[in-house]
Amino acid sequence: QKEVEQDPGPLSVPEGAIVSLNCTYSNSAFQYFMWYRQYSRKGPELLMYTYSSGNKEDGRFTAQVDKSSKYISLFIRDSQPSDSATYLCAMSGMDSSYKLIFGSGTRLLVRP
Amino acid sequence: EAGVAQSPRYKIIEKRQSVAFWCNPISGHATLYWYQQILGQGPKLLIQFQNNGVVDDSQLPKDRFSAERLKGVDSTLKIQPAKLEDSAVYLCASSLGSTGWSTEAFFGQGTRLTVV
Numbered sequence A: 001q002k003e004v005e006q007d008p009g010p011l012s013v014p015e016g017a018i019v020s021l022n023c024t025y026s027n028s029a030f031q032y033f034m035w036y037r038q039y040s041r042k043g044p045e046l047l048m049y050t051y052s053s054g055n056k057e058d059g060r061f062t063a064q065v066d067k068s069s070k071y072i073s074l075f076i077r078d079s080q081p082s083d084s085a086t087y088l089c090a091m092s093g094m095d096s097s098y099k100l101i102f103g104s105g106t107r108l109l110v111r112p
Numbered sequence B: 001e002a003g004v005a006q007s008p009r010y011k012i013i014e015k016r017q018s019v020a021f022w023c024n025p026i027s028g029h030a031t032l033y034w035y036q037q038i039l040g041q042g043p044k045l046l047i048q049f050q051n052n053g054v055v056d057d058s059q060l061p062k063d064r065f066s067a068e069r070l071k072g073v074d075s076t077l078k079i080q081p082a083k084l085e086d087s088a089v090y091l092c093a094s095s096l097g098s099t100g101w102s103t104e105a106f107f108g109q110g111t112r113l114t115v116v
Helices: none
Strands: A004-006 A010-015 A018-027 A032-038 A045-051 A055-058 A060-065 A071-076 A084-092 A106-111 B005-007 B009-013 B019-024 B029-038 B044-050 B051-055 B064-066 B076-080 B090-095 B111-115
Touching: A004 A032, A004 A084, A010 A018, A018 A084, A018 A106, A032 A060, A032 B044, A045 A055, A045 A071, A071 A084, B005 B090, B009 B019, B019 B090, B019 B111, B029 B076, B044 B064, B076 B090
Parallel strands: A010 A106, B009 B111
Antiparallel strands: A004 A018, A018 A071, A032 A045, A032 A084, A055 A060, A060 A071, A084 A106, B005 B019, B019 B076, B029 B044, B029 B090, B044 B051, B064 B076, B090 B111
């Protein structure tokens, strides 16, 4: 079993739709949860960062963490064609040597 | 603030040849990562440095891959000899630290390697 599971998609939605992206994980030691966005032929860029459980909102983006279910989500409201990209979840633990583990990424296409 | 710099952007080599990639992290970032991203997959950590020292290289194929970070700044990743399955994008990233808030990793644009 992979430490982090993510549906690869692709996910195709019309402009203006609410998008829900999800990851599940198996390691209860993970404490820090991140969402990265990766455009084609570019490196990943950090979108959202949350610690432990709860919600965090930043503009059109909301990140949710449910540690009891080992499940994290990213919601995108009023999706735009410019949101078309691959979204990667990533997580790490508390230990100083704990590495950042990525999901496989979900490809999102927002149709005009 | 300058980002993570990587070179070259693209490289095509024949199998069994050797290749090297270079990374210059963001100034002041103690932690440097090399990731391998195969098409359609998420980045896989190859090696993580904390300053000069190796923190994790458990997924580095040590029979053919090597990496160093001299003086705790720039880093090079080498593959010798290359195999067809090494075709991937090699991403370098850096962060202030390796845990908590300082785990935010900033990525370079990557080096796209094609082994033919």
